[in-house]
Each structure stands twice: as C-alpha cells, then as structure tokens.
Amino acid sequence: MTQTDEDDAIILNVTTMDGKTQALAALEGWRAMEVIRDYGLPIKAECGGACACATCHVYVAQDWVDKLVPPTEEEEDMLDQAFEVQENSRLSCQILMTPELSGLELTLAPGSEP
C-alpha cells in the first residue's frame, strides 16, 4: 500500500490477539479487514470480504462504536457464526475506512485466527 502524504494518512490501530498494537495506514474506501490483511497481520478473513464467514471478527474500542455505520442485518446474522460476540463486535470487512475514522481502534477477536 502506498501512502504519499503522511498528514493525510488514515490511521487504523489494530491490536492482535497477542496483545500487540500497531498503527496501520489505511486508504479511503478500503475495508478495515483489507488493511489488516495487507499489512500481513494474522486474520483469517476466508471469504475475502463477502460478509459470508465471520472470520474477520473484531472488537471496536468503546469510543468508536457509535462513530461507525451500524451493522446491517446481514452482518448481525453472520456474527452468529462468530464466538465470544460482544456488544462491540463487528466484522472488519464491513467497516469502510474514511478520513473521519482515522484513529479507529480494533482488536482481533476469537474466530479471526488464520
């Protein structure tokens, strides 16, 4: 991924299941899952973003939950196939990155392990 202007970078903070946090540079319009996968972080995401598998399950930091577009019925249905689902559970393939979401904090959740 290329990010030419540092100031314009959309930052996505991702905590992996081993507890380590990394700041990733996202591009507008990319799905959070695609950014995580592009950086080579451990995420299964086996359906490739079709909202069909629940293997890109993440927890969203409390402060960010209400800033995201709420999950569709399709995403809620698919979360039924994830484990340890919480109020702040989302499928990262359904989060589209925008400049307003710069700083978003996600934690990889059970079921996302490759």
Added chain:
Amino acid sequence: MTIKQDYTICAPGAHHETDVIIIGAGPVGLFAVFELGLLDVKAHLVDILERPGGQCAELYPEKPIYDIPGVPLITGEGLTQDLLKQIKPFGAHYHLGQMATSLKKRENGLWRLSTDMGTSIDAPVVVVAAGGGSFQPKKPPIPGLEPYEGKSVFYAVRHMEAFKGKRVLVAGGGDSALDWSLNLRPIVKSMALVHRRPDFRAAPDSVQKMRTLVAAGGMQLLTGQIASLYGDDGVLEGVKIKTKEGEMIDYPCDILLPFFGLTMKLGPVADFGLELENNLIPVDTEKFETSLPTVFAIGDINTYPGKLKLILSGFHEAALMAQQAFRYVHPDAKLRFQYTTSSTSLQQKLGVK
C-alpha cells in the same frame, strides 16, 4: 450411482480406477475436468461438501463475481452451474460429502486415494485443487473442549438414535441449529437451544415452529453464549452460559451440538507427503506440479512467485497442468494442441458437432 441434472455421484465405499483424481470440486477442480477432457483424460472428483462448487457454493452462492474474463457479472452459484454444464460432456465422476484422508503410492506405480467414507480410487495422476482446504465445522474456543469432542460434543448428527433419551443442548442460530433442535426433540429427554441473541437467521418457518414449542413447554430457549463445560473424562454434565448482561446460567445436559457454520482447514492433505510452505503447496509455473512428480496443485492451494488467488489464475493453471497430466496418462501418445474453435475432434468431444 445417482444421476443428478448435470453430474454423476458415486455411492461411497467402492473402489474405482481412473486417469486423474481431482481433490476439490470447486471452480478450478471443475474446470480441470474440461481441460483434461479435451485431451481424453478421465477424472474423478472428491469433495467434502455435498455438492460441487467449493467456496463459490458454500461461502458466497449469491454474491456477484466481477472478474471472470468475458463474464461481467455472475454469482458463485451461477458460475458453478455453468461450469457443470461446460464439463458435462466429459462424464466426470463425483465423490461428494467425503474427505480425502490418505494418498499412497502403490507398487504398480499408481496413486491410491482413500476417503473417510471407505472409497478408494487408483490413478496415475493426482490434482490437488483443494482451495483453502476442506470445509470443517467451526469449533467454539471454549477452554478444555477437546476431551468432550466425539463423546459429548458433536458437530454433526450421523445417527439420531445416539441421542435418544439424552438431555441435548443445541447452540447456534442458523438452519442447522434450528432443524436439528426440531428433528431431535421428539426422541430426546430434553431439548434446549442456546443462541447469542433473540433473533435468528434460520428459515422463518422453523423459527416459528421452535417458538411455538418453547411457548408450549416442549423445549427451552436460552439467550447467551457458552462460556465453559463441566463433567469428567469427556462426559458432559452441563454448561455455563453467559448472558448479554454478564450473568452466568448453569444448564445441565449430556450432549452439546454446536452449529456455527464451516471454516476451511488444510486437513489430511498436509500428511500426503507434499512439500508445504505456510500451508500452501509450492509448484512450478510450467506444469503446476508439486514436489511429488505426477501430483499437481492448482488454484488457491498452491504457491509460486507472483501467485494471485484468483479463479482465473486457477483456470490457467488447470490448462497447463492438463498438458503434463496427458503425458503421464498416455505416455506413448502424441500431444496435439488444438483449438475448440477449429478442431472437429474437440467439437465432437464437446458434443457440438
């Protein structure tokens, strides 16, 4: 043998001989039948799913695919149906709902592939087109789950009678969870369904039936997620269920049936003796042959410099693989490269001439 609309399914447990065994009946495995067929090479396909199509059928049957050359838009199901139609003239045999469990070289030089359903197939060439691996049930990440698996925790119902008179708990919110709750209920001692939320994605009709039964006291519905299991030596005595409010409910039961969909695992292919790299099979880029001569790997399961996991890459790999497979299957025959547009013999094979 069952003749489906476009394909022949073999009954499990028999022995077969063929030219090429294809492991995986996804789009790439199916197209391999076409490329092999044009060269008069016969094939048998083995897949763990009950129907052909692989990820296209299982993960995204209704999702549009936009990057098949010359096909601006097609669904996973549509692509599967079209491929089945395209390869119909070649009469491939399908072994469905079976997992390829072992691959051994016999003394006569042929490979023998065995499945978990007792089927065996001998052939000089094997093509691994297994995508992300075989689809297997998702296992809940509950600590200490293993000892219960196969004793008290089951991911599929093979014999309903095994649950007769038991206290059964089904977990999940889809069709499998609802269907099995309803089907097993008449024979079990008690039936309960646990799901993380009050809404269900299963067919509305079965959800309605379940709610009616719950209201009449015929079964129980619990809202929450299973946090832990208890009972000694894999014999389940009950589970702890965590509610949305964080409360723990104790639910005594003998059997737990979790239905959380399927996920892909490499599975027994890892033990076939093939070189592996990050759970992928390295191949050359002329023939897509693996570290074992006469064993090929095509589609998402292989890796080579520049590999892209695209259906179209898999199609290309199938075409090149077929050339070399022909040389192994018909060592004394001359390989003639022909086009379907002009070759009368190819058109006859396709049944269009």
